Amino acid sequence: MKEFDKNEGEYEDFGSEPQSRVIVVPGEVVSSEEDFLPGEGARREGKDIVASRYGLAEKVGRVIKIIPFSGAFIPRRNNVIIGRVSDIVHSGWIVDIDYAQNGFLPLMESPRFVNKGEMDQFLAIGDVVAAKVWSVSPKGIDLAMKGKGLGKLEGGFIFRVNPSRVPRIIGREGSMINLIKVNTGCNITIGQNGWIWVKGNSLDSELKARKAIEFIADKVLVTGLTEKTEKWFGENK
Amino acid sequence: MVVKRLDGRKADEMRPITAKVGIIPNADGSAMFTFGNTVAIAAVYGPRMLHPQHMQDPKGAVLRVNYDLLSFSVLDRKKPGPSRRSQEISKVTEWALSPALDLKEFPNTVVDVQIYILQANASTRVAGINAASMALAQAGIPMKNLVCGVSVGKLDKDLVIDVNDTEEHFEEGEGATDFATAKLANTDEYTLLQLDGKIQPNLIPQALALADKACAKIYEVQKKALKNVAEGDEK
Incomplete structure (x- = not known):
């Protein structure tokens, strides 16, 4: 089991900084300490907090929640x-x-x-x-x-990625998507359901934006992904 | 129990097991599980729209399992398509998996599980259940626990774990016995107990104790496979 540094990973902004991240499978005990509360994807069994889903267990304050790695899109309000x-x-x-x-x-x-x-x-x-x-x-x-x-x-084209990769493509406060927009000059809208719309001045720039997004979507757990994407843009000018 | 088995295994020794997650890119979750020469793959799709509408359940998603032996998986070519046997195994697999799932969140939808046996050498239904439980976890379906399955056999009077094809048809002595079991990992909740053959009632606790030990090993392999797919795809 791998422990993650609190500054690692490229996930959504959760308000406060997460304290630790661990990969869990359903039914696995995440914590046996009394003072934690189960969040989304977790449940309480006796004094244990148990994972209900497969993903990354994250302790934010006193709450433990599970961020799923994969799976179908499930709509939430404001998506x-x-x-x-x-x-x-x-x-x-x-x-x-x-x-x-x-x-x-x-x-x-x-x-x-x-x-x-x-x-x-x-x-x-x-x-x-x-x-x-x-x-x-x-x-x-x-x-x-x-x-x-x-x-x-209108115009441009749409393509699909795995919905669970969307937070990473957007990056912390939109950092990743802005990087792609700046480097390709494309207009990009990302749906939480994994549909992505790209519209640029030329087909070449649109295809480059798509390639960059697919490059990011290919990675599951990568630290320092923003730097890697910058490097990718350097290599693929 | 000192039984010499045909392939040299001990009575409580399984065939080599392997597990792999994320083998089918287009599925929401997928996995492969092998017991020696038995190879099962499973793909999970959904929750997605369920048609016909009268099958929908407003209390939660419907689990729909399809198990199939592929025509090249056995020595004599199997006629492709559903059969009496595959329909029965699909149904018991559904019952074996559903106690582990929490589908309340997705009313009026369906979760489809496709299990295909690429290579059959006995214990295919439990191999399918093991693969399907990993695939369901990868599909992000809320679950109580993973499901682990293993078959227990009886060679004359001796119990053995994880029967292979020759042991499944071992007719000497008391006759061929194949006892397929599946349970929620780390619990005593059995979700599948299917006996084919004869067994003395006093042997059942022993058989379950054997299965218990094997399931603990299977669970570790499943867990490792799931954790590897998350960590190991960046090379």
């Missing part, structure tokens, strides 16, 4: 996602978001007035949108489209 319109219904659009349920984008979310009879003037079946998860309930997933960078995506 930015990229999806494809799969149907138009009377009060909005049905969006395929690469999850077991479709997302629903209400008509009201359109930034300008859309006539109910001509909804495909704004978003037609097959169009790609960037949206935010507004709510997740057993009845369905509601989407919102009001906000910076959200809306219909």
Whole structure:
């Protein structure tokens, strides 16, 4: 079992700095100390904190949570996602978001007035949108489209990576994605569902951005990934 | 118990076991598990949309397992496609795995598990369960624990662990016996007990004690494989 230094790793910003990181498998006891609380992906069994998922166990303050390595995308409120319109219904659009349920984008979310009879003037079946998860309930997933960078995506192309790699591609406070944007001059939107939209001035720069993202997505546990990506850009000018 | 087995193993000695995680890039989770010449691979997809809709369960995701022996896995070519045997094993595998899973979070969805036997030399169902449990963990499905399975055999009056093909068909003495077991790792919760043949009731505790010891070893191999995929992919 490998212990990680608190400054290692390229994961999401968790507010306070994590104290330690350990790889765990489901059913493994993470800590037997009384004063910890189970967070996401962990549970309490007697006095032990036990992992429920496979991933990296992280102690932040008194809470132990598990960051999964892999697996399908599970939508949470406020996730930015990229999806494809799969149907138009009377009060909005049905969006395929690469999850077991479709997302629903209400008509009201359109930034300008859309006539109910001509909804495909704004978003037609097959169009790609960037949206935010507004709510997740057993009845369905509601989407919102009001906000910076959200809306219909035109031009460029989309491709997919494993959703669990998304936090790393974004980097701490967006450091990694900014590095790619600066080096390629591309406009990039990353959906938490692993769909990535790239649009640049030329196809070459777009392909380079995609290669850089796939380079990062290939690595699972790499420390100092930002430096490695800088080096990669140096080698691939 | 001093039994001399055909391949020179001790009664409580398994065939060499290996495990590998993340072998199928397009799956959400995947793994391979081998007992000597028995090779099983498993792929997990989901949680994803379940059709037809009437099969959906609002209380949580449905687990759907498909076990299949590939046509080239046995000595005489097996006719491809589902059979009475593969349907039964798919179902018992489903029952063996589902107590370990916590699928409440994903209502109206399905988790698909595909198990393929690339090479069969007895104990295929438990090899499949071992592979599937690692694949489910890699797919990020919430689990109570990993599931470990092993088969116990009986050569005349002597119990042996992890039967191979010849031992499975050892008809001398009391007849061929194959006792497939699976349990949640580090617990006494058995999720699969499937007996094919005859065994005295007083031998069952002994058989389970043998299985217990073997499962502890299998668990260590599974755990190591999962931890390696996380640490070892940067070369």
